[in-house]
Amino acid sequence: MIGRKRIWKPVGFVDYSSLLLSVVNNVERRLMSTCRAVVVPRFGGPEVLEVRQNVGIPDLGASEVLVRTFAVGINPLDCRMRSGYGRSLFEPLLPLILGRDISGEVAAVGSSVRQLHVGQEVFGALHPTAIRGTYSDYAILSEEELAPKPPSLTHVEASAIPFAALTAWRALKSTARINSGQSLLVIGGGGAVGLSAIQLSVVAGCRVASTCGKVSIDRVMAAGAEQAVDYTSQDLKAELKGQFDAVLDTIGVPETEALGIGLLKRGGHYMTLQGEAVSLTDKYGLLAGGAAAAVVLSKKQVQYRQSHGVNYSWTIMRTDSEALEEIARLSKVGKLKIPVGKTFPMTEAAEAHRVRESKVLRGKVVLQIE
Ligand SMILES: NC(=O)c1ccc[n+]([C@@H]2O[C@H](COP(=O)([O-])OP(=O)(O)OC[C@H]3O[C@@H](n4cnc5c(N)ncnc54)[C@H](OP(=O)(O)O)[C@@H]3O)[C@@H](O)[C@H]2O)c1
Incomplete structure (x- = not known):
């Protein structure tokens, strides 16, 4: 600790x-x-x-x-x-x-x-x-x-700060294990998790691009993104130039999933905040729903590994005392603001x-x- x-x-x-x-x-x-x-x-x-x-x-x-x-x-x-x-x-x-x-x-x-x-x-x-x-x-x-x-x-x-920042931390640090020099795409950078992800990535030495609403562009750029693209724009894929090491999708609808997967480098990580575990357990009960969620997740993982050579995961916020201490330190010095x-x-x-x-x-x- x-x-x-x-x-x-x-x-x-x-x-x-x-x-x-x-x-x-x-x-x-x-x-x-x-x-x-x-x-x-x-x-x-x-x-x-x-x-x-x-x-x-x-x-x-x-x-x-x-x-x-x-x-x-x-x-x-x-x-x-x-x-x-x-x-x-x-x-x-x-x-x-x-x-x-x-x-x-x-x-x-x-x-x-x-x-x-x-x-x-x-x-x-x-x-x-x-x-x-x-x-x-x-x-x-x-x-x-x-x-x-x-x-x-x-x-x-x-x-x-804590819930949003710990969610971003879980994706970037625990799942994608981002490193200095890597590039990251945050889909939905204007929200609390998106802004946290941008700031944590910048501190880690990554280059960040993001999609967000027109109203959030200034805020996303001020958080340290190199590029902020309005998500209503006609050709998001063309505007978001380049390939990314990791994509954090805070929106998690089929269109954003296709966008994120299509912009990843081979070996990269696509992480969505909209995993289906809860909706499936609500629909089928804890046991059957839990089993259905495991099947859906592993099918997608296999599918994207074969089609694009990328890792697919559902991010779920997890409490983490060391992460919270670092989040407190970054907030104290003004490097993490919500x-x-x-x-x-x-x-x-x-x-x-x-x-x-x-x-x-x-x-x-x-x-x-x-
Ligand atoms: N799995 C987990 O453990 C976990 C943890 C935390 C949050 N979440 C989920 O993650 C989502 C974000 O949470 P949050 O706290 O960051 O919410 P938030 O602060 O309300 O932010 C949501 C943002 O989404 C943006 N947005 C909406 N449609 C978009 C699109 N098509 N493309 C790009 N951006 C779009 C909006 O951006 P503009 O304002 O720029 O229009 C809004 O600021 C929520 O659905 C939440 O339930 C999941």
């Missing part, structure tokens, strides 16, 4: 500060057994979102951290989950608390948490399948899912979802917890 030192103490050493901390934690936990949260009691439009008082806060596991929430970045996944995406997993668990991203302050820590302490400002993101989300006065994340918030960022700014379009109080979560889904607004929509 980068920048986190383990402190070893001799056997029999009485650590009064830890003792005091655990007493404070216990008192705080007893005072906070419930809190306010935005819940989804049934799947549907933004109107199903309900602000509820007295929502239970589960006991902390040993490696977990209770975070007092200050800001929550809204991700497309939140809106999709609200509408029923992932119902095969989440339906039996309704009412659900949405939300992956968070920025806030540590309120209590589990018994084996060593690197974070009460009162510390932190940010981070939950895994896509986490059950209890962050649209809540208090959220629970594992220590691995959090990092100290860069002091130069506000909570609102910080909460816009613009925020508008903030709403948590009580207006339904309106925040409406605005997010209207697609009129540029930048991230963030809930602020009063």
Whole structure:
């Protein structure tokens, strides 16, 4: 783990500060057994979102951290989950608390948490399948899912970053393993994951081209892309000159898939954010759907290896503490920024979802917890 030192103490050493901390934690936990949260009691439009008082806060596991929430970045996944995406997993668990991203302050820590302490400002993101989300006065994340918030960022700014940046990281660093001198195409560079991917690639020494809306061209170029092409343009393939080592497709429709695959060098990586695992498990159930997804994926992998000599994969965000620490470092020095379009109080979560889904607004929509 980068920048986190383990402190070893001799056997029999009485650590009064830890003792005091655990007493404070216990008192705080007893005072906070419930809190306010935005819940989804049934799947549907933004109107199903309900602000509820007295929502239970589960006991902390040993490696977990209770975070007092200050800001929550809204991700497309939140809106999709609200509408029923992932119902095969989440339906039996309704009412659900949405939300992956968070920025806030540590309120209590589990018994084996060593690197974070009460009162510390932190940010981070939950895994896509986490059950209890962050649209809540208090959220629970594992220590691995959090990092100290860069002091130069506000909570609102910080909460816009982790989920999108960790998704881009997963594709570029874990799957494609991008290296200095390589070239990358980001399809949909104007969104949060796309902008993260452009900035992370530039830091890694790659050359980046991107497709985006006309309105996003300046933003994509400012993020470090060498070329930004309007996705409504007549001949995208001709305009995106050259061949790429990796393509991150944030849109993942047949047209963008064909474009990305056709522009890859042999041995390159095509990575889509729109894998079919969840839609197939929603359609056929967890077991049959999981099996169907494995078949669809391997068929495509074989097909594209044979037809174009390229690697095909579905990217799924994964929490990664080392990646989050590096994302924090890059954000601190201004090399990774996700613009925020508008903030709403948590009580207006339904309106925040409406605005997010209207697609009129540029930048991230963030809930602020009063
Ligand atoms: N698999 C995973 O684990 C994972 C994780 C995170 C996100 N996702 C998915 O990835 C997608 C992007 O997420 P995000 O957070 O970046 O969303 P976002 O911030 O809302 O960005 C979406 C962007 O897509 C652009 N766009 C729409 N149609 C396009 C096209 N035909 N060509 C190029 N760009 C197009 C829009 O660009 P303009 O504004 O320039 O028009 C918009 O900015 C969402 O569908 C989300 O659900 C998946």
